[in-house]
Amino acid sequence: MQKSDRVRALTKALDDHGVIHLREAVALLGVSEMTVRRDVAANPELFTYLGGHIVNAAKLPASSGTYVLETEESHFAQAKALACATAARLIAPNDTVFVDCGTTLALIGRYIPRDLHVTIICYSLNVAEAVRRMDNIRLILLGGVYVPSSDSFTGNESLEALRHIGINKALISAGGVDDTRGVSCWNFHEVPIKQAAIASAVERHLVVDSSKFGQVRAVRFAQVSDFDSVISEQGQRLRGAH
Numbered sequence: 001m002q003k004s005d006r007v008r009a010l011t012k013a014l015d016d017h018g019v020i021h022l023r024e025a026v027a028l029l030g031v032s033e034m035t036v037r038r039d040v041a042a043n044p045e046l047f048t049y050l051g052g053h054i055v056n057a058a059k060l061p062a063s064s065g066t067y068v069l070e071t072e073e074s075h076f077a078q079a080k081a082l083a084c085a086t087a088a089r090l091i092a093p094n095d096t097v098f099v100d101c102g103t104t105l106a107l108i109g110r111y112i113p114r115d116l117h118v119t120i121i122c123y124s125l126n127v128a129e130a131v132r133r134m135d136n137i138r139l140i141l142l143g144g145v146y147v148p149s150s151d152s153f154t155g156n157e158s159l160e161a162l163r164h165i166g167i168n169k170a171l172i173s174a175g176g177v178d179d180t181r182g183v184s185c186w187n188f189h190e191v192p193i194k195q196a197a198i199a200s201a202v203e204r205h206l207v208v209d210s211s212k213f214g215q216v217r218a219v220r221f222a223q224v225s226d227f228d229s230v231i232s233e234q235g236q237r238l239r240g241a242h
Contacts, residue, residue, distance in 0.1 A: 089111075206230045210232045
């Protein structure tokens, strides 16, 4: 396979899947790992590496090529607040609610009534900080290794804890939502936690601002059909509704 053909094949694979592991690229192109690395290095405007995977360079933020919490906080702030307010209205008395990491759901504490007693499970410091002083909330912060870029934790301890907790509602964030290519995020370490919460929860709600619609990020962790609803500043869209 000629170099130009390899570049086209790799581009198509990323369009189809959003991300491809280096080993998968080797099998797809029928060349050595070194050849794939050379092709990627020769086309920085098309490809880049992220956690041992090849991703579309154009899909990464221009600032650093990775998700940066501080940058995301200012993007669509009002839309995120509206989405979070709608999500908070789903919380019932004595619910146990999993709150995902990211900048949208960090606002959840603003919208939970002070007379509503709930348990919040999270794995990010920005979410924990938003609710830790609220007398009506019991906070469970999942631990592990701290990841500064997303202000969150990762590790088997968190997964093990989730297996023993009954979750009424899971509020999940994402960097990309595409009806065909699925729901995706920037950080590979978030995927096992997101998937465990989705699997454990009675209700699963995707909470994003509308700028995420039609976007595909580095790693896919779910399909839109895995959620009971999608919530944005435009309101709540129930699964199957158009």
